[in-house]
Amino acid sequence: MFAKILNDVGRSCPLVHCITNCVTVNDCANVLLACGASPVMADDEREAEEITSIASSLVINIGTLNSRTIPSMFRAGRKANELGLPVILDPVGAGASQLRTLTAIHLMREIDFAVIRGNISEITAIAGGKCGTRGVDASDPGVLMGDLPASVSSLINSLRENTGAVITVTGPKDIVSGENGMYVIKNGHPMMSKVSGTGCMLTALTGAFCAADPSDPAAAAASAAAMFGVAGELAFDRLTKAGGGTSTYRSYIIDEVSKMTPEKMREAAKIEIR
Amino acid sequence: MFAKILNDVGRSCPLVHCITNCVTVNDCANVLLACGASPVMADDEREAEEITSIASSLVINIGTLNSRTIPSMFRAGRKANELGLPVILDPVGAGASQLRTLTAIHLMREIDFAVIRGNISEITAIAGGKCGTRGVDASDPGVLMGDLPASVSSLINSLRENTGAVITVTGPKDIVSGENGMYVIKNGHPMMSKVSGTGCMLTALTGAFCAADPSDPAAAAASAAAMFGVAGELAFDRLTKAGGGTSTYRSYIIDEVSKMTPEKMREAAKIEIR
């Protein structure tokens, strides 16, 4: 099932509209092309709705949100809802500033998201909990290393119920919580947290996967997380042989996405259904 | 002739002012340095004219046009015209939104462009024809694979006559249409369309080549397209040996631009004069 969605992306070549941050926008564009989708980045208020209307899904990432782009996020989001397109939210840095936390919360009130993806700090911040966000990297406490603590679990559940969205929490393990159950994905490599934009890239990929298979956003989100994690593992193997550092690793991760096959996914994906 | 222009760029080291999109701006800066030119990216209205006035050419790329940068495009463009500097237009995504199409058309009315470069969808959109633009990647129909259909040919001609600009249409083959004839360039590799920004990079290079040789923008545009295509071919050869994917390919393309020589161009460039 999970591997099949990758084929669906390749076959349908969905156009993914991203309103995203200027730090990792190029990586998001390239990883979308790598997985077989097409990116379109457009954040001016005067064209946001029109671009959404020709796209197959919308990704809203608040990594460098600002007075000019926030209104575009709302406009594009409402239009996507009107058209029934899946909308994905990446609440980058929520908890680090009022502007980020409140904008994310405001977006969740006004727009129906198919999937919300963040690290544990960000998800905690937008779920109304308290947890220190410290920048936008994924250096989270090892909270997701072992079994999920009950407090985190109930937080994810309440966010899911309040928003109707599938919740993806990424970390050492990735959790994808949908209304029919939870996927735990044990792929990826710790070095991915030393590359800027791995979270943003996964969010963009989630947009592509949901576009290709809009009927089951939880399966699409889990498939995207597993695929990207497998890419991170294969890239790390190649890096070990080549002897590079974090920048070469970044390139190799995108490389492996471009070379991914359903067979590789079937062989390496570790998705547990709970 | 075409290979000579590369030397002219290296010798004159032209400063190329780019008002461009945030997705591929870094690639444009790096490819300009790689070819021997110098980039300057400046898009605030209060400095756009002044920066243009110290530059040797101006590149306007509407990839992420917005309310803040559109006025800067007009100001810089008019200043470049006043000073007689070559101005290049990349109408990224024209046809995908009214804002893009109309801004491109408005720019063409107000500013004299030396070269306009786009894919067939974009060129069709700004020439007043109809053709579905679907995002900003180069996954065009194979319209340019075989001989040029008469309808496309007459569209390019009318755009050239109406604007006075050389028209570069990129695709499986690149067409450069100037007032004294047409160049058909058969270089490049299909995988270039899986890398975000190859079109933008070619536009930036066209700006550098026109700056080095402003007397014949058609030859400069054809030379830039052939050079970049040859870089794409050499990069693909190297990629095949190294076994990478699309991100490594992106790096290798810029690498090959930085290692390009007139000899390599003479050997590999396939420029047909019609």
Next chain:
Amino acid sequence: MFAKILNDVGRSCPLVHCITNCVTVNDCANVLLACGASPVMADDEREAEEITSIASSLVINIGTLNSRTIPSMFRAGRKANELGLPVILDPVGAGASQLRTLTAIHLMREIDFAVIRGNISEITAIAGGKCGTRGVDASDPGVLMGDLPASVSSLINSLRENTGAVITVTGPKDIVSGENGMYVIKNGHPMMSKVSGTGCMLTALTGAFCAADPSDPAAAAASAAAMFGVAGELAFDRLTKAGGGTSTYRSYIIDEVSKMTPEKMREAAKIEIR
């Protein structure tokens, strides 16, 4: 001493708030992660102060300054001063436009900088001297090749005295001028000037090093310059073996930062104390 600061960065993992340009923002984020720090890029006026208040240092880079981000620079800078955090200025392109030169000068009047880093053209422009800035690359005249001319030396001294900041002038040799003397760093490789963003990356690293060791910004700035120069040398060695060009070189430089150790620095750093 200089090698020790690298360990301090790794141990304290400082959060570095960057208000920087859209051209090299991704490189700055990745090089900060590579050296053991954490990046946060936030340039909206409504969150600039709040983000600074959770950071350990602030980097202001005017590479693509604009009407929206300039007020954020002032707000964040004042907040950092209030909190006693080190603030670093990169006056990219000062001298190329009134907006750049005057904004840099205005920033220096309102904000106490720990370190100001630029190339000789930029430093000359903001010190009130005259020197043609030509874009934002580091193709400076060989003024720093041999011994420092008296005119440049006195310019740097007067800028240091007027601002109270340590002054880093980068070029073939890097000069770090603090109130207790001057460091001359003879690391790096000429090919670094063919990669967009090496200056910006060094400024970001200086922010991380000053955050880890705020008591002696001159030593921190010299250590960052030597570390980055050594990375450039090691990357060039690796590039020679691999046979790449400027884009692979960019990746390798960041790679080498991620693999840097105090031992490598001790072995290769060429820091002369004058």
